Amino acid sequence: MRIDVVSIFPEYLAALDLSLIGKARRENLLDLNVHDLRDYTHDRHRTVDDTPYGGGAGMVMKPEPWAAALGRIATESPVAKGSGDKPILIVPSPAGAVFNQEMAYELAEAEHLAFACGRYEGIDERVIESAAEAFDVRPVSIGDYVLNGGEVAVLAMVEAIGRLIPGVIGNPESLVEESHSDGLLEYPVYTKPATWEGREVPEVLLSGNHGKIARFRRNKQLERTAARRPDLIVQLDVATLNRHDRDTLWHSGFAIVDGKIVAKGEAGQV
Numbered sequence: 275m276r277i278d279v280v281s282i283f284p285e286y287l288a289a290l291d292l293s294l295i296g297k298a299r300r301e302n303l304l305d306l307n308v309h310d311l312r313d314y315t316h317d318r319h320r321t322v323d324d325t326p327y328g329g330g331a332g333m334v335m336k337p338e339p340w341a342a343a344l345g346r347i348a349t350e351s352p353v354a355k356g357s358g359d360k361p362i363l364i365v366p367s368p369a370g371a372v373f374n375q376e377m378a379y380e381l382a383e384a385e386h387l388a389f390a391c392g393r394y395e396g397i398d399e400r401v402i403e404s405a406a407e408a409f410d411v412r413p414v415s416i417g418d419y420v421l422n423g424g425e426v427a428v429l430a431m432v433e434a435i436g437r438l439i440p441g442v443i444g445n446p447e448s449l450v451e452e453s454h455s456d457g458l459l460e461y462p463v464y465t466k467p468a469t470w471e472g473r474e475v476p477e478v479l480l481s482g483n484h485g486k487i488a489r490f491r492r493n494k495q496l497e498r499t500a501a502r503r504p505d506l507i508v509q510l511d512v513a514t515l516n517r518h519d520r521d522t523l524w525h526s527g528f529a530i531v532d533g534k535i536v537a538k539g540e541a542g543q544v
């Protein structure tokens with residue numbers, strides 16, 4: 275996979291030389307290219323921003339350097355021209371669709387991804403329109419909060435996508451395990467010593483009883499999802515829940531009404 279990142283702070287992306295993603299680059303599983311937007315300016319001050327038309331606070335990224343940088347990336351794209359396919363351009367933005375694991379799986383299949391890191395109040399909208407001629411443009415958010423620019427969002431997305439590229443993770447079984455996590459949060463994990471600072475590992479995990487261990491872990495998944503992510507509980511398919519699961523959910527504050535899971539004591543509930 276080829277990935278291009280355009281930023282006025284290319285040093286921010288230095289973290290992508292480290293860990294699993296750095297190893298994938300060294301092993302040529304990932305061709306990652308970071309570009310300094312200021313290299314595509316022509317004035318003495320390497321200007322990338324200007325005042326907003328219509329007024330308002332802050333500055334807007336001017337279109338010309340972006341057009342030059344993205345034009346070069348589109349020209350160099352390994353995506354076959356005339357195939358109808360285009361490289362994907364991800365534009366981190368608090369106004370984008372929220373990034374999730376499903377998007378990570380989809381983007382991990384792409385041959386060429388590019389990321390445009392905005393700063394200030396954002397990029398002149400005409401750049402986004404114009405880029406759509408050469409790229410499949412996707413405004414994407416990594417959550418409902420405002421950063422100072424797209425760089426940190428790109429670090430998160432490249433890590434989530436990069437680890438799904440075949441060969442990047444040493445033990446692909448861990449990917450298979452997380453892919454069938456059933457829409458629940460993970461169960462808690464423990465390692466040696468069995469007693470640490472007076473705290474015991476749950477006894478069942480030392481028992482060797484694999485049936486009991488599976489039930490314990492499933493209960494922990496249901497309980498912590500009910501407590502922390504009730505939005506995920508109400509989306510569960512009731513048909514995937516056995517009588518133990520239903521009992522655990524009941525004791526975690528949920529009921530099954532007309533084949534749907536609902537929070538107990540919510541309006542409309544007895």
Ligand code: JAH
Nearest residue numbers: 366367392415416417421423
């Ligand atoms: C902020 C350009 N959802 C995460 C996110 C992504 C990008 C930005 N903020 C938050 C951002 C300022 C300028 C992009």
